[in-house]
Amino acid sequence: xxxxxxxxxDILRTLVVGTVAGxxxxxxxxxxxxxxxxxxxxxxxxxxxxNYVPKYFSSHxxxxxxxxxxxxxxxxxxxxxxxxxxxxxxxDLLTSENQEYQTRFGGGLVWLDxxxxxxxxKTLLQVSPEQRTQVLDEIAYRKNGLQDASLTxxxxxxxxxxxxxxxxxxxxxxxIDDLQYIGNTSLREFPGCPALPEA
Amino acid sequence: MAQVVRSPxxxxxxxxxxxxxxxxxxxxxxxGGLSVALLxxxxxxxxxxDYKMFMWPYQLPHRGVxxxxxxxxxxxxxxxxxxxxxxxxxxxxxxxxxNFQWFRxxxxxxxxxxxxxxxxxxxxxxxxxxTRDGLGTDWPIAYEDIAPYYDKVExxxxxxxxxxxxxSAPDGVFLxxxxxxxxxxxxxxxxxxxxxxxIPSRMAILTKSVNGRLPCHYxxxxxxxxxxxxxxxxxxxxxxxxxxxxxxxxxxxxxxxEVLVGADGKARGVSYIDKATHSEKRIAARAVVLAASxxxxxxLLLNSKSPTFSDGLANSxxxxxxxxxxxxxxxxxxxxxxxxxMPPHNHDGTGGMHMYMPWWKFDRQNDFPRGYHIEFxxxxxxxxxxxxxxxxxxxxxxxxxxxxxxxxxxxxxxxxAGRGEMIPNADTYCEIDRNIVxxxxxxxxxxxxxxxxxxxxxxxxxxxxxxxxxxxxGGQYLTKTAIDGQYPFGIEEGGKIIHEVGTARMGADPKTSxxxxxxxxxxxxxxxxxxxxxxxxxxxKNPTLTIMALxxxxxxxxxxEAKKGNV
Numbered sequence: 001x002x003x004x005x006x007x008x009x010d011i012l013r014t015l016v017v018g019t020v021a022g023x024x025x026x027x028x029x030x031x032x033x034x035x036x037x038x039x040x041x042x043x044x045x046x047x048x049x050x051n052y053v054p055k056y057f058s059s060h061x062x063x064x065x066x067x068x069x070x071x072x073x074x075x076x077x078x079x080x081x082x083x084x085x086x087x088x089x090x091x092d093l094l095t096s097e098n099q100e101y102q103t104r105f106g107g108g109l110v111w112l113d114x115x116x117x118x119x120x121x122k123t124l125l126q127v128s129p130e131q132r133t134q135v136l137d138e139i140a141y142r143k144n145g146l147q148d149a150s151l152t153x154x155x156x157x158x159x160x161x162x163x164x165x166x167x168x169x170x171x172x173x174x175x176i177d178d179l180q181y182i183g184n185t186s187l188r189e190f191p192g193c194p195a196l197p198e199a
Numbered sequence: 200m201a202q203v204v205r206s207p208x209x210x211x212x213x214x215x216x217x218x219x220x221x222x223x224x225x226x227x228x229x230x231g232g233l234s235v236a237l238l239x240x241x242x243x244x245x246x247x248x249d250y251k252m253f254m255w256p257y258q259l260p261h262r263g264v265x266x267x268x269x270x271x272x273x274x275x276x277x278x279x280x281x282x283x284x285x286x287x288x289x290x291x292x293x294x295x296x297x298n299f300q301w302f303r304x305x306x307x308x309x310x311x312x313x314x315x316x317x318x319x320x321x322x323x324x325x326x327x328x329x330t331r332d333g334l335g336t337d338w339p340i341a342y343e344d345i346a347p348y349y350d351k352v353e354x355x356x357x358x359x360x361x362x363x364x365x366x367s368a369p370d371g372v373f374l375x376x377x378x379x380x381x382x383x384x385x386x387x388x389x390x391x392x393x394x395x396x397x398i399p400s401r402m403a404i405l406t407k408s409v410n411g412r413l414p415c416h417y418x419x420x421x422x423x424x425x426x427x428x429x430x431x432x433x434x435x436x437x438x439x440x441x442x443x444x445x446x447x448x449x450x451x452x453x454x455x456x457e458v459l460v461g462a463d464g465k466a467r468g469v470s471y472i473d474k475a476t477h478s479e480k481r482i483a484a485r486a487v488v489l490a491a492s493x494x495x496x497x498x499l500l501l502n503s504k505s506p507t508f509s510d511g512l513a514n515s516x517x518x519x520x521x522x523x524x525x526x527x528x529x530x531x532x533x534x535x536x537x538x539x540x541m542p543p544h545n546h547d548g549t550g551g552m553h554m555y556m557p558w559w560k561f562d563r564q565n566d567f568p569r570g571y572h573i574e575f576x577x578x579x580x581x582x583x584x585x586x587x588x589x590x591x592x593x594x595x596x597x598x599x600x601x602x603x604x605x606x607x608x609x610x611x612x613x614x615x616a617g618r619g620e621m622i623p624n625a626d627t628y629c630e631i632d633r634n635i636v637x638x639x640x641x642x643x644x645x646x647x648x649x650x651x652x653x654x655x656x657x658x659x660x661x662x663x664x665x666x667x668x669x670x671x672x673g674g675q676y677l678t679k680t681a682i683d684g685q686y687p688f689g690i691e692e693g694g695k696i697i698h699e700v701g702t703a704r705m706g707a708d709p710k711t712s713x714x715x716x717x718x719x720x721x722x723x724x725x726x727x728x729x730x731x732x733x734x735x736x737x738x739x740k741n742p743t744l745t746i747m748a749l750x751x752x753x754x755x756x757x758x759x760e761a762k763k764g765n766v
Contacts, residue, residue, distance in 0.1 A: 072597040078606065086257070093260055098267030141595050162591050166605065167584040171256035171263065176582050179609045180543035184253060184581055186416035187545065192378030194544050 052089050055096035061109045064124050065091060071136065072165040078178050085172035087165045094164070108157030112139075115154060203470075204480045210236040210448070211761065213469045213484035215455045215499065218309025219743050220730035220750040221490030222433030222441070223352075227754035228488075229446035233761060236482045237441075238453040238471055240491075241281055241305030244312060244434045249280045250424030256583055264584045271584065279312035279424030279432075281305050288638035292645045299629075299646035300694035301494060307451060308434025309492070310697070311743070313422050315551055316403040316430050317574070318358045319740035320349050320369045324561075328736050332568050334622050334653075338735045339707040339716040342369070348748035356431040356747070357409040359549075360401035367570065368398075368557035368740075374406045376553065377417070380546055382578040382613050383554040385535060389672035395664070396559040400574075403431035403744075404549045412436070419581070421550020430550065453480075456641045458487055458503040458512050458726065466512075466726045472639040486725040486757060486766045489703075490750065493731040494523070494629050497702035498644050500713075500728075501631050513720035518713050519703050520629045523648070524737040526698040527571060527619035528691035529658040531678035533669030538578060538611040546579040546610070558739055567656035571619030571739045573664070579610035589677075612677070615668065617661030620739045622653050623701060627693070648693035658688035700731035700742050718753035725766040729753050 054062040066088045073082035082088075095101040113123045116135060120127050124135070138144050139154040140162075169175040211233035214221050225237045254277065256262040264271040273283045282304040293299045304310040323342035329335050346369075353372040360373035376399035379387065390397035404421060405414045413427045421430045428435035441447040452474040459481065461467040468483040489496040497520045503512035511519055551574075558570030580586075587605050594604055632645035659682075666676040680689040706712025709721035718733045720726040729750035731742050760766045 073602050074599055076599045076602060090260075090262060094264070094268045098269070101268070136597065140597050158597075159592070159595075162595075162597060162601075163588050166587040166591050167264075168262065169602075170582045170587055170605065171584055173255070173257055176255070176257075178606060179579075179582055181579060181582055181609075182543050182545045183547040183579075184255060184418060184420075185545070185547075186253075186418060187547075188416075190377045190415075190417040190548050191545065193381035193384050194542060 052092075054088075054092045056092050056102065057095070057106070057109075060123075060125070061106070062088060062092065064109055064113070065105075067125060068161060069165050069168075071132075072162050073169040079174045082165050082169045085169045085174050087168035087172075090168040091161075091164050104157060104160050108154070108161065111154055111157060204473075204478065205483070208483070210234050210482060210484040212236070212486045212488055212757070213238065213482045214488045214490060215469060216240075216309065216489070216491035216495070216730065217307050217438060217449070218304070218433050218490065218492065218730070219311050219746045221488070222308065222311070222437030223747045223750035224488045224490055224727075224729050224754045224757075225441040225447055226437045227751055228758065229441045229444040231754070231758040231761075232446070233758070234446050234448070235441070236448045236450060236484060237438075238455050238469060238482070239305075239307050239309075239449065239451045240454045240474070241307065241309075242451050243449075244280065244307045244424075246424055246426045246428070246435060250312075250426050251277050252420055252423055252426050253418060254423075256581075262584050274313070274422070275583070277420070277423045277583075279422065282310060282313055289643070290635060290637060291643050292632050292635060294645060294647045297646055297648040298692055299648040300692050301644075301646070301699070302694070302697045303492065303495070306434075307438060307449070308432050311431065311433040312424050314432075314743060315741065316421050316549075317551065317555075317741045318353070318356075318371075318401050318403040318431075318744040319557075319572070320371055321345075321738050321740050321745055322367050322369050324366075325736060325738040325740075328569065328738075334568055336704075336706060336711070336735055339705055339712075344716070345745070345748050345752065348752045349744065351751060352744060352747045355410070356403050356436055357405040357407075357412070358401055358403050358744075359399070359406045361399045363396075363398045363557075365396055365398065365557050365559075367559070367561045368401075368572075371401065373401070374409075376400070377406055377415070377549055379553050380548055380578060381538070381541055381544075382535075382546075382576070383552070385537065385672050386575055386613060386668060387554060389668045390556060392671045393667055394559075395556055395668065397554055397556050400552045400555040402549060402551055404551075405429045406549075415549050417545075417548055419547030419550055423550075450482075454639045454641065455491060455499055456502065456639065458489070458499060460503070460505050460507065460512065460723070464507050464723065466723055472641070474639070477639075486727070486761070488727045488729055488753075488757070489732075490728070490730040493700045493702045493734075494644055494646075496728050496730055496732045497629060498631070498641075500703060502642055508722070513703070513713050513722045513726060515722050516709060516711055516713060518706075518711060522623040522701040522704050522735075523627050523629055523646075523699060524621045524623050524701045524734075525648075525693050526696040526737060526739065526741070527621050527650070527654045527657050527661075528616065528696040529661045529680070529689040530614060530616040530691075531662060531665040531669075531676065531680075531689065532577075532612050532614045533665070533672070533674040533676050534608075534612050535669070535672060535674040536611070537673065538613075539607060541579070541610065543579070547581070552576050565660070567653050567660065568622060569620035569653075569657075569739070571617045571657055571661060573661070574616045574618060575613055577610075577613035582609075613669075613674075615661075615665040617658070617664070618696060618698075618739050618741065619654070619657040619661070621737055622651065623736075624649060624651050629702060646694075650690060650693070655687050655690060658690040662688050698731075698737060698742055700734040700737050703728045703732035704735050705733045706735065717756040718749055719756065719760075724760075727753050727757055
């Protein structure tokens with residue numbers, strides 16, 4: 001399908017070759033190489049590893065966060081889940097840098113454990129899968145807050161976590177592959193629309 | 200006390216600002232043989248390092264939203280560098296109820312590094328709007344005066360488009376347009392049903408090689424900046440040829456604070472703060488060109504007070520800072536079920552739209568003056584943070600079902616944005632804030648901004664049109680706007696469209712305008728303003744192309760005056 005596309009290496013080569021006399025470009029080979037190197041370094045730095053040390057959350061909170069992320073975007077037959085996509089690292093990083101996030105996520109996780117303790121005398125990590133589903137089904141929908149006002153803070157927390165988890169999953173490699181996005185590459189010509197389906 | 204460092208060299212011209220207007224002036228003036236000192240408040244830009252072309256969101260730990268997620272409000276980490284609504288140490292204020300938003304870019308090339316590349320000519324009637332409807336003021340120049348410069352600018356920077364013979368959107372010198380995307384074909388079909396004109400857009404992006412610049416490689420990321428300079432930016436297309444003349448001295452980190460005036464009432468240079476050393480320095484020059492952006496240039500003029508010019512330089516009319524205009528902006532989104540059936544394919548194209556709707560109701564009576572155009576985009580774009588936020592909010596829940604819904608609905612929405620003409624009003628202007636200076640010791644701007652009924656009715660019309668288009672295509676319009684409150688009909692806050700212009704307008708009458716038709720100050724003959732400040736009206740065409748055409752024309756005039764010994 002993508003036979004016009006070339007690799008990033010190809011475009012960098014083109015850039016270098018493309019520096020012809022009269023060109024207003026100031027690209028030189030060394031700069032192109034530095035650019036490519038920078039990309040690879042960043043790729044390494046951003047790749048989720050098993051040894052991640054949370055910057056903000058306590059280890060208990062981080063385990064809870066991981067559990068929640070994978071419940072919000074679980075593995076299915078198309079792709080892996082949010083943990084594999086690096087969602088907990090992403091959320092921890094942003095939270096470590098943003099006081100508002102610290103209140104919403106830090107406070108939200110404590111609220112959730114307290115809520116579980118009220119109901120089952122256990123933390124979210126300790127309750128049974130059925131109990132967990134029951135708790136999460138309560139805070140996953142705004143309409144439940146209309147019937148039970150004690151849930152509204154939990155609902156707001158879960159809504160924010162859901163947004164960030166989706167952000168992280170669908171900006172990861174596995175999430176982007178799941179959507180079958182094709183692009184971010186160099187084409188000699190733009191092919192236009194393959195065939196327009198009827199409404 | 201720090202000593203003021205005076206440059207021993209006398210330059211022919213000191214240009215303030217390196218964006219569209221300043222870059223163009225620097226190019227034309229140096230190529231015309233003049234020596235130019237170009238002051239830029241920000242640093243140098245290094246496209247190969249600074250532009251994030253081809254980068255995936257997961258290659259950045261913050262996935263594009265920056266430290267603490269805060270870059271999201273400034274269009275994200277992927278935007279070509281240094282554009283922001285707020286700059287630390289360089290505040291601006293708004294009068295109560297105004298909340299004007301000012302997007303500034305401190306870097307060589309300014310906002311042209313990331314701009315939308317939409318390059319539209321004003322039309323002949325745009326220069327004589329007052330004659331037509333009695334609102335505002337006519338320009339001192341006509342379309343015929345600027346048309347040759349539109350030709351020159353388009354030929355030099357490269358603009359794609361098609362000849363369409365639409366009176367509100369004059370044709371230009373165009374490169375071939377890219378093929379339409381699926382989303383654009385769907386919208387075009389709906390527009391045909393509604394008799395709304397929908398044509399290939401006009402964008403400063405190369406579809407063929409121009410002056411050694413490579414043609415577009417269709418990664419869809421123009422806003423990130425282009426390492427192959429296949430789109431237009433001042434930093435890559437105007438500054439390098441100016442540098443090649445050997446006549447340009449580019450001084451970065453130079454925050455201009457005042458235009459210096461001699462006893463003869465003529466400009467004699469510019470005082471600036473060197474950001475690296477926090478010290479004041481001075482450039483001596485025979486002429487001064489301000490192109491710091493419309494409001495920044497107004498600020499400079501108002502801060503340039505002297506016994507001869509007690510209300511600010513070139514301000515005998517009192518018009519400096521007045522007649523501030525932005526574009527009217529309102530946007531909306533539609534869901535298009537037919538897009539669910541689209542097979543995965545490369546939808547990137549050029550950065551931005553391949554088609555648009557120019558103002559099409561110019562032949563009838565509307566309940567608001569002037570007009571607007573419609574930009575649109577959507578479909579299978581590269582995923583980014585925020586793409587599924589609305590879906591998460593609307594659908595709620597979690598788990599495999601919500602994940603499957605996101606997968607199914609990816610690429611099925613198209614967003615529409617109206618860009619309309621604002622009529623200048625007495626409540627909208629900028630002035631010097633009496634209480635606050637920035638970290639360079641320079642008094643800052645205070646904004647006053649108000650939309651009138653004209654603009655609100657235009658925004659209402661935009662919303663109705665977006666809905667009509669979406670529904671004519673068999674889609675569902677998703678945007679809800681209130682008829683009152685802070686954002687009636689979804690109208691954006693003043694400044695949000697980043698088309699702020701008009702603060703040192705040109706005119707035939709020195710009593711009511713700052714500049715003449717050549718962007719030359721009525722009061723100070725060796726002072727020119729070549730950014731958006733000179734615009735008399737702000738038609739629904741994004742101003743950058745016109746800024747460049749006027750800057751080229753002003754520079755030709757300055758070269759001419761220099762030859763005659765008049766400056």
